[in-house]
Amino acid sequence: MDAQPVSVVIAAGHGVVGEVVRRACEAEPGVVVLAEVRDGIALIESCRTLRPDVIVLDEGLDGGGQELRALRSLREEGVAVAAVVLTDRSDGASVLHALRLGARGYVRKAAGLAAVGSAVRTVADGGRAIEPESEQAAVLALGRFAQQAREGSEVEASLTAREHEILMLVSQGLTMQQAARRLGISPRTVETHVAKLYRKLGVRTRVQAVARAVQLGLIEP
Amino acid sequence: MGDGWPLSGASSSRLSLGGIVSRRPTTTSPPRSRRLGVIVVDPLPVVRAGLTMLIEDRPDMDVIAETGTADDGLEIVSRVRRSRVVILVGLGLTGEHDAFWLIRTLRERFPTHAILGCGANADATTVSRALFMGADGFVDKNIDPVEFLQSLRRAADREMVLAGPQSGAVGQIAEGLERRRDLDVRLTPRERQVLTVAAEGLTAREIGARLGVRERTVTTHLARIYGKLGVGSRLAAIRLAARAGLVTVGAPE
Numbered sequence: 001m002d003a004q005p006v007s008v009v010i011a012a013g014h015g016v017v018g019e020v021v022r023r024a025c026e027a028e029p030g031v032v033v034l035a036e037v038r039d040g041i042a043l044i045e046s047c048r049t050l051r052p053d054v055i056v057l058d059e060g061l062d063g064g065g066q067e068l069r070a071l072r073s074l075r076e077e078g079v080a081v082a083a084v085v086l087t088d089r090s091d092g093a094s095v096l097h098a099l100r101l102g103a104r105g106y107v108r109k110a111a112g113l114a115a116v117g118s119a120v121r122t123v124a125d126g127g128r129a130i131e132p133e134s135e136q137a138a139v140l141a142l143g144r145f146a147q148q149a150r151e152g153s154e155v156e157a158s159l160t161a162r163e164h165e166i167l168m169l170v171s172q173g174l175t176m177q178q179a180a181r182r183l184g185i186s187p188r189t190v191e192t193h194v195a196k197l198y199r200k201l202g203v204r205t206r207v208q209a210v211a212r213a214v215q216l217g218l219i220e221p
Numbered sequence: 222m223g224d225g226w227p228l229s230g231a232s233s234s235r236l237s238l239g240g241i242v243s244r245r246p247t248t249t250s251p252p253r254s255r256r257l258g259v260i261v262v263d264p265l266p267v268v269r270a271g272l273t274m275l276i277e278d279r280p281d282m283d284v285i286a287e288t289g290t291a292d293d294g295l296e297i298v299s300r301v302r303r304s305r306v307v308i309l310v311g312l313g314l315t316g317e318h319d320a321f322w323l324i325r326t327l328r329e330r331f332p333t334h335a336i337l338g339c340g341a342n343a344d345a346t347t348v349s350r351a352l353f354m355g356a357d358g359f360v361d362k363n364i365d366p367v368e369f370l371q372s373l374r375r376a377a378d379r380e381m382v383l384a385g386p387q388s389g390a391v392g393q394i395a396e397g398l399e400r401r402r403d404l405d406v407r408l409t410p411r412e413r414q415v416l417t418v419a420a421e422g423l424t425a426r427e428i429g430a431r432l433g434v435r436e437r438t439v440t441t442h443l444a445r446i447y448g449k450l451g452v453g454s455r456l457a458a459i460r461l462a463a464r465a466g467l468v469t470v471g472a473p474e
Binding site for chain 2: 102
Protein backbone atom coordinates (compact mmCIF):
# COMPACT_ATOMS: atom_id res chain seq x y z
CA MET A 1 0.00 0.00 0.00
CA ASP A 2 1.36 3.39 -0.93
CA ALA A 3 1.73 5.98 1.82
CA GLN A 4 -0.46 9.09 1.63
CA PRO A 5 1.40 11.84 -0.23
CA VAL A 6 2.78 14.58 2.03
CA SER A 7 3.96 17.94 0.71
CA VAL A 8 6.79 19.71 2.49
CA VAL A 9 8.49 23.11 2.46
CA ILE A 10 11.96 23.21 4.01
CA ALA A 11 13.27 26.38 5.61
CA ALA A 12 16.95 26.35 6.54
CA GLY A 13 19.43 29.22 6.64
CA HIS A 14 22.27 27.06 5.40
CA GLY A 15 22.21 25.27 2.08
CA VAL A 16 23.97 22.26 3.53
CA VAL A 17 21.34 21.73 6.21
CA GLY A 18 18.58 22.25 3.64
CA GLU A 19 20.14 19.69 1.35
CA VAL A 20 20.51 17.06 4.08
CA VAL A 21 16.93 17.62 5.21
CA ARG A 22 15.68 17.38 1.64
CA ARG A 23 17.37 14.02 1.20
CA ALA A 24 16.02 12.77 4.50
CA CYS A 25 12.51 13.82 3.51
CA GLU A 26 12.71 12.36 0.02
CA ALA A 27 13.91 9.06 1.43
CA GLU A 28 10.52 8.78 3.14
CA PRO A 29 7.93 7.18 0.81
CA GLY A 30 5.25 9.62 -0.33
CA VAL A 31 6.99 12.77 0.89
CA VAL A 32 7.35 15.46 -1.76
CA VAL A 33 9.48 18.56 -1.18
CA LEU A 34 7.72 21.52 -2.80
CA ALA A 35 10.30 24.14 -2.01
CA GLU A 36 13.42 24.89 -0.05
CA VAL A 37 13.75 28.43 1.29
CA ARG A 38 16.46 30.38 3.12
CA ASP A 39 14.60 32.85 5.30
CA GLY A 40 11.37 33.48 7.18
CA ILE A 41 9.84 35.83 4.66
CA ALA A 42 10.27 33.30 1.86
CA LEU A 43 8.85 30.61 4.13
CA ILE A 44 5.71 32.59 4.85
CA GLU A 45 5.31 33.43 1.19
CA SER A 46 5.67 29.82 0.11
CA CYS A 47 3.23 28.65 2.79
CA ARG A 48 0.65 31.10 1.45
CA THR A 49 1.04 30.03 -2.16
CA LEU A 50 2.02 26.36 -1.98
CA ARG A 51 -0.04 25.34 1.08
CA PRO A 52 2.28 22.52 2.18
CA ASP A 53 1.08 19.85 4.63
CA VAL A 54 4.24 20.18 6.69
CA ILE A 55 7.08 22.66 7.08
CA VAL A 56 10.51 21.72 8.35
CA LEU A 57 12.01 24.73 10.06
CA ASP A 58 15.60 25.15 11.16
CA GLU A 59 15.78 27.04 14.42
CA GLY A 60 18.83 28.84 13.06
CA LEU A 61 16.66 30.57 10.45
CA ASP A 62 16.90 34.40 10.31
CA GLY A 63 19.90 34.55 12.59
CA GLY A 64 18.59 32.00 15.05
CA GLY A 65 17.82 32.77 18.63
CA GLN A 66 14.95 31.22 20.41
CA GLU A 67 12.29 33.26 18.72
CA LEU A 68 11.14 31.12 15.81
CA ARG A 69 9.69 34.34 14.47
CA ALA A 70 8.52 32.82 11.19
CA LEU A 71 6.45 30.24 13.03
CA ARG A 72 4.87 32.94 15.14
CA SER A 73 4.01 35.01 12.08
CA LEU A 74 2.42 32.04 10.35
CA ARG A 75 0.35 31.40 13.42
CA GLU A 76 -0.78 34.99 13.67
CA GLU A 77 -1.77 34.92 10.01
CA GLY A 78 -3.83 31.83 10.65
CA VAL A 79 -1.92 29.67 8.19
CA ALA A 80 -2.53 26.14 9.42
CA VAL A 81 0.55 24.05 8.85
CA ALA A 82 2.17 21.27 10.83
CA ALA A 83 5.71 22.24 11.76
CA VAL A 84 8.79 20.19 12.50
CA VAL A 85 11.49 22.25 14.22
CA LEU A 86 15.15 21.34 13.83
CA THR A 87 17.14 22.42 16.80
CA ASP A 88 20.39 22.26 18.74
CA ARG A 89 18.62 22.80 22.02
CA SER A 90 16.96 20.40 24.37
CA ASP A 91 16.38 22.65 27.38
CA GLY A 92 12.78 22.80 28.56
CA ALA A 93 12.23 26.48 27.87
CA SER A 94 13.23 26.12 24.21
CA VAL A 95 11.08 23.05 23.69
CA LEU A 96 8.14 24.71 25.40
CA HIS A 97 8.58 27.81 23.28
CA ALA A 98 8.43 25.76 20.08
CA LEU A 99 5.39 23.83 21.30
CA ARG A 100 3.62 27.05 22.25
CA LEU A 101 4.04 28.22 18.71
CA GLY A 102 2.36 25.06 17.50
CA ALA A 103 5.38 22.92 16.57
CA ARG A 104 4.41 19.27 16.48
CA GLY A 105 7.81 17.84 15.76
CA TYR A 106 11.00 18.67 17.58
CA VAL A 107 14.09 17.03 16.15
CA ARG A 108 17.50 17.62 17.65
CA LYS A 109 20.20 17.90 15.03
CA ALA A 110 22.50 15.88 17.27
CA ALA A 111 20.08 12.98 16.99
CA GLY A 112 20.78 12.92 13.25
CA LEU A 113 18.78 14.53 10.50
CA ALA A 114 17.73 11.15 9.18
CA ALA A 115 14.98 11.26 11.80
CA VAL A 116 13.42 14.22 9.98
CA GLY A 117 11.80 11.99 7.36
CA SER A 118 9.85 9.91 9.83
CA ALA A 119 9.05 13.03 11.88
CA VAL A 120 7.46 14.61 8.80
CA ARG A 121 5.39 11.49 8.25
CA THR A 122 4.31 11.37 11.89
CA VAL A 123 3.14 14.97 12.12
CA ALA A 124 1.43 14.74 8.73
CA ASP A 125 -0.59 11.86 10.17
CA GLY A 126 -1.59 14.06 13.10
CA GLY A 127 0.95 12.74 15.59
CA ARG A 128 3.77 14.28 17.53
CA ALA A 129 7.42 13.65 16.88
CA ILE A 130 9.32 14.61 19.97
CA GLU A 131 11.70 12.66 22.16
CA PRO A 132 10.25 11.73 25.57
CA GLU A 133 13.16 13.49 27.31
CA SER A 134 12.45 16.72 25.44
CA GLU A 135 8.77 16.47 26.22
CA GLN A 136 9.48 15.88 29.89
CA ALA A 137 11.79 18.88 29.91
CA ALA A 138 8.96 20.94 28.40
CA VAL A 139 6.56 19.77 31.13
CA LEU A 140 9.00 20.92 33.81
CA ALA A 141 9.38 24.24 32.03
CA LEU A 142 5.58 24.49 31.91
CA GLY A 143 5.54 24.26 35.70
CA ARG A 144 7.91 27.21 35.99
CA PHE A 145 5.94 29.07 33.34
CA ALA A 146 2.70 28.56 35.27
CA GLN A 147 4.31 29.76 38.47
CA GLN A 148 5.64 32.88 36.77
CA ALA A 149 2.26 33.58 35.19
CA ARG A 150 0.56 33.29 38.56
CA GLU A 151 3.10 35.29 40.52
CA GLY A 152 3.28 37.87 37.76
CA SER A 153 -0.47 38.36 37.92
CA GLU A 154 -0.39 38.68 41.69
CA VAL A 155 2.40 41.25 41.66
CA GLU A 156 0.78 43.09 38.78
CA ALA A 157 -2.48 43.32 40.70
CA SER A 158 -0.65 44.64 43.75
CA LEU A 159 1.13 47.47 41.92
CA THR A 160 -0.45 50.90 41.84
CA ALA A 161 -0.62 52.75 38.51
CA ARG A 162 2.16 55.04 39.74
CA GLU A 163 4.42 52.16 40.77
CA HIS A 164 3.87 50.57 37.40
CA GLU A 165 4.82 53.81 35.69
CA ILE A 166 7.97 54.09 37.77
CA LEU A 167 8.88 50.47 37.02
CA MET A 168 8.75 51.31 33.31
CA LEU A 169 10.98 54.36 33.76
CA VAL A 170 13.43 52.51 36.00
CA SER A 171 13.68 49.68 33.48
CA GLN A 172 14.49 52.23 30.78
CA GLY A 173 17.49 53.28 32.84
CA LEU A 174 16.25 56.62 34.15
CA THR A 175 17.70 57.88 37.44
CA MET A 176 15.39 58.82 40.30
CA GLN A 177 15.90 62.51 39.46
CA GLN A 178 15.03 61.93 35.81
CA ALA A 179 11.99 59.84 36.72
CA ALA A 180 10.85 62.57 39.11
CA ARG A 181 11.18 65.24 36.42
CA ARG A 182 9.37 63.07 33.89
CA LEU A 183 6.45 62.52 36.24
CA GLY A 184 6.45 66.03 37.68
CA ILE A 185 6.86 64.85 41.27
CA SER A 186 9.63 65.22 43.83
CA PRO A 187 12.61 62.80 43.87
CA ARG A 188 11.70 62.03 47.45
CA THR A 189 8.27 60.77 46.36
CA VAL A 190 9.87 58.68 43.64
CA GLU A 191 12.13 57.12 46.26
CA THR A 192 9.13 56.17 48.35
CA HIS A 193 7.43 54.59 45.35
CA VAL A 194 10.60 52.73 44.41
CA ALA A 195 10.96 51.34 47.94
CA LYS A 196 7.39 50.02 47.84
CA LEU A 197 7.92 48.67 44.35
CA TYR A 198 11.06 46.79 45.42
CA ARG A 199 9.26 45.32 48.39
CA LYS A 200 6.41 44.05 46.22
CA LEU A 201 8.88 42.54 43.78
CA GLY A 202 10.91 41.09 46.64
CA VAL A 203 14.17 42.69 45.44
CA ARG A 204 16.79 45.09 46.77
CA THR A 205 18.45 46.62 43.74
CA ARG A 206 17.45 48.18 40.46
CA VAL A 207 19.05 45.40 38.43
CA GLN A 208 17.22 42.76 40.44
CA ALA A 209 13.98 44.70 40.03
CA VAL A 210 14.27 44.78 36.26
CA ALA A 211 15.28 41.11 36.08
CA ARG A 212 12.39 40.08 38.30
CA ALA A 213 9.90 42.22 36.37
CA VAL A 214 11.01 40.63 33.09
CA GLN A 215 10.75 37.18 34.64
CA LEU A 216 7.23 37.89 35.82
CA GLY A 217 6.25 39.30 32.44
CA LEU A 218 5.58 42.76 33.85
CA ILE A 219 7.83 44.39 31.30
CA GLU A 220 9.18 43.34 27.92
CA PRO A 221 12.76 42.04 27.95
CA MET B 222 1.38 -6.70 36.05
CA GLY B 223 1.37 -6.63 39.82
CA ASP B 224 0.04 -3.17 40.36
CA GLY B 225 -3.61 -3.29 39.37
CA TRP B 226 -6.68 -1.80 40.99
CA PRO B 227 -7.28 -3.88 44.12
CA LEU B 228 -10.98 -4.21 43.47
CA SER B 229 -11.40 -7.97 43.70
CA GLY B 230 -12.66 -10.05 46.62
CA ALA B 231 -9.65 -10.22 48.88
CA SER B 232 -9.43 -6.51 49.52
CA SER B 233 -13.12 -5.63 49.47
CA SER B 234 -13.11 -5.23 53.25
CA ARG B 235 -11.14 -2.04 52.76
CA LEU B 236 -14.08 -0.27 51.22
CA SER B 237 -14.64 1.21 54.66
CA LEU B 238 -12.91 4.48 53.96
CA GLY B 239 -10.69 6.17 56.45
CA GLY B 240 -10.55 3.01 58.54
CA ILE B 241 -7.43 1.18 59.57
CA VAL B 242 -5.94 -0.88 56.81
CA SER B 243 -4.93 -4.27 58.13
CA ARG B 244 -3.27 -5.92 55.17
CA ARG B 245 -0.38 -3.49 54.85
CA PRO B 246 2.94 -5.36 54.65
CA THR B 247 4.42 -3.66 57.71
CA THR B 248 7.90 -5.09 57.25
CA THR B 249 8.60 -2.98 54.19
CA SER B 250 6.63 0.13 55.17
CA PRO B 251 8.53 3.22 56.13
CA PRO B 252 7.26 4.87 59.33
CA ARG B 253 4.05 6.81 58.86
CA SER B 254 5.76 10.16 59.20
CA ARG B 255 7.99 9.45 56.20
CA ARG B 256 5.25 8.05 54.03
CA LEU B 257 3.57 10.15 51.42
CA GLY B 258 0.23 11.33 52.77
CA VAL B 259 -2.54 11.82 50.24
CA ILE B 260 -5.71 13.83 50.71
CA VAL B 261 -8.41 13.13 48.14
CA VAL B 262 -10.99 15.84 47.45
CA ASP B 263 -13.40 14.74 44.76
CA PRO B 264 -17.18 15.04 44.41
CA LEU B 265 -17.61 11.43 43.29
CA PRO B 266 -17.65 8.82 46.09
CA VAL B 267 -16.68 6.01 43.73
CA VAL B 268 -13.62 7.92 42.58
CA ARG B 269 -12.59 8.57 46.17
CA ALA B 270 -13.10 4.92 47.09
CA GLY B 271 -11.11 3.71 44.10
CA LEU B 272 -8.23 6.09 44.69
CA THR B 273 -8.15 5.27 48.39
CA MET B 274 -7.90 1.55 47.73
CA LEU B 275 -5.25 2.06 45.11
CA ILE B 276 -3.12 4.28 47.34
CA GLU B 277 -3.58 2.29 50.56
CA ASP B 278 -2.22 -0.74 48.77
CA ARG B 279 1.22 0.86 48.43
CA PRO B 280 3.73 0.62 51.28
CA ASP B 281 5.13 4.11 50.75
CA MET B 282 1.91 6.11 50.84
CA ASP B 283 -1.43 6.32 52.59
CA VAL B 284 -4.64 8.30 52.40
CA ILE B 285 -4.84 10.79 55.25
CA ALA B 286 -8.44 11.62 54.46
CA GLU B 287 -10.96 11.89 51.66
CA THR B 288 -13.88 14.22 51.23
CA GLY B 289 -16.36 15.46 48.65
CA THR B 290 -16.31 19.22 49.23
CA ALA B 291 -13.74 21.97 48.94
CA ASP B 292 -14.50 23.43 52.36
CA ASP B 293 -14.00 20.08 54.08
CA GLY B 294 -10.82 19.58 52.08
CA LEU B 295 -9.40 22.87 53.28
CA GLU B 296 -10.36 22.08 56.86
CA ILE B 297 -8.68 18.68 56.67
CA VAL B 298 -5.48 20.04 55.15
CA SER B 299 -5.19 22.71 57.85
CA ARG B 300 -5.10 19.99 60.51
CA VAL B 301 -2.46 17.84 58.80
CA ARG B 302 0.99 17.80 60.39
CA ARG B 303 2.95 15.78 57.86
CA SER B 304 5.79 16.90 55.64
CA ARG B 305 5.18 14.92 52.45
CA VAL B 306 1.63 15.68 51.45
CA VAL B 307 -0.12 15.51 48.09
CA ILE B 308 -3.62 16.91 47.76
CA LEU B 309 -5.60 15.46 44.87
CA VAL B 310 -8.26 17.93 43.78
CA GLY B 311 -10.99 16.64 41.47
CA LEU B 312 -11.70 19.40 38.96
CA GLY B 313 -15.34 18.32 38.97
CA LEU B 314 -15.89 20.15 42.27
CA THR B 315 -18.42 22.88 41.52
CA GLY B 316 -20.26 25.60 43.38
CA GLU B 317 -18.97 28.84 44.80
CA HIS B 318 -16.03 27.01 46.36
CA ASP B 319 -15.06 24.96 43.37
CA ALA B 320 -11.89 23.07 42.50
CA PHE B 321 -10.10 26.21 41.31
CA TRP B 322 -10.98 28.12 44.46
CA LEU B 323 -9.62 25.23 46.51
CA ILE B 324 -6.39 25.03 44.53
CA ARG B 325 -5.79 28.77 44.85
CA THR B 326 -6.57 28.81 48.57
CA LEU B 327 -4.40 25.77 49.27
CA ARG B 328 -1.52 27.25 47.29
CA GLU B 329 -1.66 30.47 49.28
CA ARG B 330 -1.94 28.83 52.67
CA PHE B 331 0.18 25.70 52.23
CA PRO B 332 3.02 26.55 49.86
CA THR B 333 4.98 23.38 50.62
CA HIS B 334 2.21 20.85 49.96
CA ALA B 335 1.91 19.39 46.50
CA ILE B 336 -1.42 19.95 44.75
CA LEU B 337 -2.50 17.81 41.81
CA GLY B 338 -5.55 18.53 39.70
CA CYS B 339 -7.38 15.41 38.72
CA GLY B 340 -10.06 14.93 36.10
CA ALA B 341 -11.35 12.99 33.17
CA ASN B 342 -11.03 14.31 29.63
CA ALA B 343 -10.24 17.83 30.79
CA ASP B 344 -9.37 20.20 27.95
CA ALA B 345 -6.16 22.23 27.76
CA THR B 346 -7.86 25.39 29.04
CA THR B 347 -9.12 23.62 32.16
CA VAL B 348 -5.68 22.21 32.85
CA SER B 349 -3.99 25.56 32.34
CA ARG B 350 -6.51 27.14 34.69
CA ALA B 351 -5.66 24.60 37.39
CA LEU B 352 -1.95 25.29 36.89
CA PHE B 353 -2.50 29.02 36.97
CA MET B 354 -4.31 28.70 40.29
CA GLY B 355 -1.31 26.88 41.72
CA ALA B 356 -1.61 23.18 40.96
CA ASP B 357 1.69 21.31 40.58
CA GLY B 358 0.25 19.29 37.78
CA PHE B 359 -2.66 17.42 36.38
CA VAL B 360 -3.40 13.71 36.33
CA ASP B 361 -6.04 12.15 34.16
CA LYS B 362 -8.29 9.63 35.87
CA ASN B 363 -8.10 7.40 32.82
CA ILE B 364 -4.42 6.60 33.11
CA ASP B 365 -2.83 3.38 34.18
CA PRO B 366 -2.79 2.95 38.01
CA VAL B 367 0.97 2.45 38.09
CA GLU B 368 1.48 5.71 36.25
CA PHE B 369 -1.03 7.37 38.56
CA LEU B 370 0.91 6.33 41.67
CA GLN B 371 4.17 7.40 40.07
CA SER B 372 2.63 10.81 39.41
CA LEU B 373 1.81 11.17 43.10
CA ARG B 374 5.41 10.40 44.04
CA ARG B 375 6.78 12.88 41.53
CA ALA B 376 4.35 15.54 42.71
CA ALA B 377 5.44 14.90 46.31
CA ASP B 378 8.97 15.75 45.18
CA ARG B 379 7.46 18.97 43.79
CA GLU B 380 8.09 18.04 40.23
CA MET B 381 5.66 19.25 37.61
CA VAL B 382 3.42 16.37 36.54
CA LEU B 383 1.28 16.05 33.46
CA ALA B 384 -0.04 12.52 33.13
CA GLY B 385 -2.56 11.33 30.59
CA PRO B 386 -3.62 12.61 27.18
CA GLN B 387 -2.83 16.18 28.25
CA SER B 388 0.88 15.42 28.29
CA GLY B 389 0.69 15.91 24.54
CA ALA B 390 -0.90 19.33 24.90
CA VAL B 391 1.96 21.11 26.65
CA GLY B 392 2.00 23.84 24.02
CA GLN B 393 -1.75 24.49 24.23
CA ILE B 394 -1.65 24.55 28.02
CA ALA B 395 1.15 27.11 27.93
CA GLU B 396 -0.90 29.13 25.45
CA GLY B 397 -3.85 29.04 27.85
CA LEU B 398 -1.60 30.36 30.60
CA GLU B 399 -0.41 33.12 28.32
CA ARG B 400 -3.96 34.11 27.47
CA ARG B 401 -4.89 34.19 31.13
CA ARG B 402 -1.82 36.24 31.98
CA ASP B 403 -2.63 38.62 29.17
CA LEU B 404 -6.19 39.05 30.41
CA ASP B 405 -5.00 39.66 33.95
CA VAL B 406 -2.63 42.35 32.77
CA ARG B 407 -5.37 44.14 30.92
CA LEU B 408 -8.19 43.93 33.45
CA THR B 409 -8.23 45.17 37.03
CA PRO B 410 -9.17 42.65 39.75
CA ARG B 411 -12.59 44.32 40.03
CA GLU B 412 -13.18 44.10 36.29
CA ARG B 413 -12.27 40.41 36.36
CA GLN B 414 -14.75 39.92 39.16
CA VAL B 415 -17.51 41.68 37.19
CA LEU B 416 -16.74 39.60 34.13
CA THR B 417 -16.74 36.38 36.15
CA VAL B 418 -20.17 37.12 37.59
CA ALA B 419 -21.43 38.29 34.19
CA ALA B 420 -20.50 34.87 32.80
CA GLU B 421 -23.18 33.35 35.01
CA GLY B 422 -25.68 35.09 32.77
CA LEU B 423 -26.84 37.73 35.26
CA THR B 424 -28.19 41.15 34.29
CA ALA B 425 -26.28 44.30 35.19
CA ARG B 426 -28.74 44.88 38.02
CA GLU B 427 -28.20 41.36 39.39
CA ILE B 428 -24.42 41.68 39.08
CA GLY B 429 -24.64 44.93 41.01
CA ALA B 430 -26.69 43.29 43.74
CA ARG B 431 -24.19 40.44 44.01
CA LEU B 432 -21.17 42.73 44.24
CA GLY B 433 -22.87 45.39 46.31
CA VAL B 434 -22.58 48.19 43.75
CA ARG B 435 -25.05 50.18 41.65
CA GLU B 436 -26.26 48.95 38.28
CA ARG B 437 -24.72 52.02 36.69
CA THR B 438 -21.31 51.11 38.10
CA VAL B 439 -21.61 47.64 36.61
CA THR B 440 -22.41 48.96 33.14
CA THR B 441 -19.45 51.33 33.39
CA HIS B 442 -17.18 48.41 34.32
CA LEU B 443 -18.56 46.31 31.48
CA ALA B 444 -18.05 49.09 28.93
CA ARG B 445 -14.45 49.50 30.07
CA ILE B 446 -13.92 45.73 29.89
CA TYR B 447 -15.22 45.60 26.33
CA GLY B 448 -12.91 48.45 25.40
CA LYS B 449 -9.86 46.79 26.93
CA LEU B 450 -10.59 43.43 25.34
CA GLY B 451 -11.51 44.98 22.02
CA VAL B 452 -14.91 43.33 21.82
CA GLY B 453 -18.35 44.70 21.17
CA SER B 454 -20.59 42.55 23.32
CA ARG B 455 -20.88 40.79 26.60
CA LEU B 456 -21.00 37.43 24.88
CA ALA B 457 -17.74 38.09 23.05
CA ALA B 458 -16.09 39.20 26.30
CA ILE B 459 -17.27 36.07 28.09
CA ARG B 460 -16.07 33.86 25.27
CA LEU B 461 -12.64 35.47 25.52
CA ALA B 462 -12.60 35.03 29.29
CA ALA B 463 -13.60 31.39 28.91
CA ARG B 464 -10.82 30.77 26.41
CA ALA B 465 -8.38 32.27 28.90
CA GLY B 466 -9.76 30.08 31.68
CA LEU B 467 -10.94 33.04 33.74
CA VAL B 468 -14.45 31.66 33.85
CA THR B 469 -15.95 28.27 33.25
CA VAL B 470 -18.79 28.08 30.80
CA GLY B 471 -20.51 24.73 30.90
CA ALA B 472 -19.18 21.65 32.64
CA PRO B 473 -15.64 21.90 33.97
CA GLU B 474 -14.68 18.39 32.95
